[in-house]
Amino acid sequence: MKINRRQFLASLGALSTLGAPRLAAQMYSAYSLLRPPCLQGMRPDGVTIMWATLERGTGYIQYSEDGYGANFAEARSRIFLPQDTGLPYAYMQHEATLSELAPGMDYQYSVLAGGEPISDPGACSFRTAGRGPFNFVVFGDSGQGGAEQYALASRIASERASFVLHTGDLAYMHGTFEQYHSNYFRYYGGLMNSVPFFPTPGNHDYLTNNAAPYLALHSVPQDTVPFDDRGRYYSFDWGNAHFVSLDSNASLASAIEGTGPMLAWLEEDLRATRQFWRIVFFHHPPYAAGPNQSDEISSLVREAIVPILEKHGVQLVLNGHEHAYHRSRLIRNNTVVKPGEGTTYVTSGGGGAFLYPVFPHSLVEVSKPEHHYIRAEVRGTRLTLQTIGIDGTEVDSFTLAPPPVIANYGREPAVRFSPALEPGALVRIAGRGLATEERHASPGSALPTELAGTIVTLNGRPISLFYVSSHEIRGQVPFEVTGSVTLGVATPNGFVDTSLPGL
Numbered sequence: 330m331k332i333n334r335r336q337f338l339a340s341l342g343a344l345s346t347l348g349a350p351r352l353a354a355q356m357y358s359a360y361s362l363l364r365p366p367c368l369q370g371m372r373p374d375g376v377t378i379m380w381a382t383l384e385r386g387t388g389y390i391q392y393s394e395d396g397y398g399a400n401f402a403e404a405r406s407r408i409f410l411p412q413d414t415g416l417p418y419a420y421m422q423h424e425a426t427l428s429e430l431a432p433g434m435d436y437q438y439s440v441l442a443g444g445e446p447i448s449d450p451g452a453c454s455f456r457t458a459g460r461g462p463f464n465f466v467v468f469g470d471s472g473q474g475g476a477e478q479y480a481l482a483s484r485i486a487s488e489r490a491s492f493v494l495h496t497g498d499l500a501y502m503h504g505t506f507e508q509y510h511s512n513y514f515r516y517y518g519g520l521m522n523s524v525p526f527f528p529t530p531g532n533h534d535y536l537t538n539n540a541a542p543y544l545a546l547h548s549v550p551q552d553t554v555p556f557d558d559r560g561r562y563y564s565f566d567w568g569n570a571h572f573v574s575l576d577s578n579a580s581l582a583s584a585i586e587g588t589g590p591m592l593a594w595l596e597e598d599l600r601a602t603r604q605f606w607r608i609v610f611f612h613h614p615p616y617a618a619g620p621n622q623s624d625e626i627s628s629l630v631r632e633a634i635v636p637i638l639e640k641h642g643v644q645l646v647l648n649g650h651e652h653a654y655h656r657s658r659l660i661r662n663n664t665v666v667k668p669g670e671g672t673t674y675v676t677s678g679g680g681g682a683f684l685y686p687v688f689p690h691s692l693v694e695v696s697k698p699e700h701h702y703i704r705a706e707v708r709g710t711r712l713t714l715q716t717i718g719i720d721g722t723e724v725d726s727f728t729l730a731p732p733p734v735i736a737n738y739g740r741e742p743a744v745r746f747s748p749a750l751e752p753g754a755l756v757r758i759a760g761r762g763l764a765t766e767e768r769h770a771s772p773g774s775a776l777p778t779e780l781a782g783t784i785v786t787l788n789g790r791p792i793s794l795f796y797v798s799s800h801e802i803r804g805q806v807p808f809e810v811t812g813s814v815t816l817g818v819a820t821p822n823g824f825v826d827t828s829l830p831g832l
């Protein structure tokens with residue numbers, strides 16, 4: 330809940346009417362952060378911040394663009410008792426949602442208790458999601474303490490990424506509340522106050538009470554997710570990319586049994602997005618050259634999840650579970666295909682836990698049993714992933730730049746004219762990788778022949794465009810077109826054309 334300074338001060342006054350303002354201030358000055366603030370679910374216009382204290386009381390986030398202004402968000406607070414957590418003490422978890430923020434904007438904030446800041450002065454800041462290039466870090470299977478986890482955590486903190494994706498097995502060995510404190514927040518909590526983490530649950534996170542600690546300690550996007558499954562899977566947008574985190578544990582099992590909605594939700598989620606990049610992450614890899622490939626879950630993933638990803642043109646899948654680094658070839662229907670037509674599967678399970686061996690696999694191009702993380706950068710229609718080892722050297726590097734494809738992935742023809750192929754008609758083109766981002770032509774001005782980096786030609790001449798997105802283009806057939814027709818689409822990644830019956 331967003332409140333202004335007057336309302337905030339009034340709320341402190343309400344405390345004083347309880348009879349002990351001075352005592353209250355002294356009590357609050359003794360507040361301490363059991364868990365530092367962690368950014369959750371960052372979006373263009375908002376973010377959720379979670380923290381924990383040993384003491385009871387109402388918490389607030391004070392935030393502004395310049396560090397001096399005063400907006401306040403009151404937290405919802407929840408007490409965790411020893412019988413809930415297995416910890417020897419009770420604590421309060423606070424969760425404040427900041428809304429009406431500006432996209433791509435820097436903010437500073439403080440955690441308040443009783444009107445006093447209890448977070449490190451000047452240590453807490455964030456930038457909201459926005460348009461344009463961005464970078465993110467990927468790692469998983471991050472270990473149970475030790476030199477490797479610590480070294481990688483230090484390198485990841487120095488990346489200054491827009492956000493971090495964790496591919497699962499966050500807290501070894503059993504995903505307990507104590508292990509989240511000692512093996513997860515202890516290593517990354519200092520980064521989480523300025524860089525949002527987007528997690529996905531691993532099998533070890535499910536070992537305690539059906540992932541109850543994982544669910545309690547996170548606040549992921551949930552708007553479109555069926556109520557009973559909220560927290561287990563979700564999606565979000567950043568720049569011109571759409572990210573989906575799936576639960577390859579209980580939610581996949583119930584979906585395959587016909588009792589859970591995750592796969593139906595995934596179909597609808599991917600069908601609805603208009604983003605160029607479609608990046609999906611979950612714990613169990615369908616294609617990786619390690620000992621877990623014989624897992625029943627990996628085969629269920631190949632049977633139940635992969636066909637949906639292929640149907641909707643997902644270009645990149647990120648997994649964990651295999652404690653090593655693996656990168657597949659471009660795959661579609663279990664075979665190697667050419668650029669623009671397949672999916673790359675990258676397994677990043679070397680975040681600190683003990684390593685697994687790697688084996689030959691016909692669909693896997695690179696396999697290295699090394700501790701690592703991935704530095705990813707999205708620039709329009711190019712996505713570069715650089716894998717960094719524990720000593721800072723490069724383990725692997727590759728770029729995805731899918732060229733445009735004109736194709737019929739639905740029931741309708743790939744190129745459709747309305748009312749028919751004739752001068753001045755409307756043309757709709759279906760395919761993949763057709764435009765850097767969704768864009769409508771500006772109303773009230775002449776229609777452009779280039780929109781979001783995309784140009785469409787008929788017999789070599791650019792046509793006027795109304796609308797472009799990754800999967801659809803709408804334009805107008807020129808009035809001077811006659812004879813046989815060749816339609817072409819050019820993006821920053823390449824050119825494709827198709828011949829059509831003549832006029």
Ligand SMILES: [Fe+2]
Pocket residue numbers: 470497498531533650651652678682
């Ligand atoms: Fe693991």
Ligand SMILES: [Fe+2]
Pocket residue numbers: 497498531532533612649650651
């Ligand atoms: Fe695992």
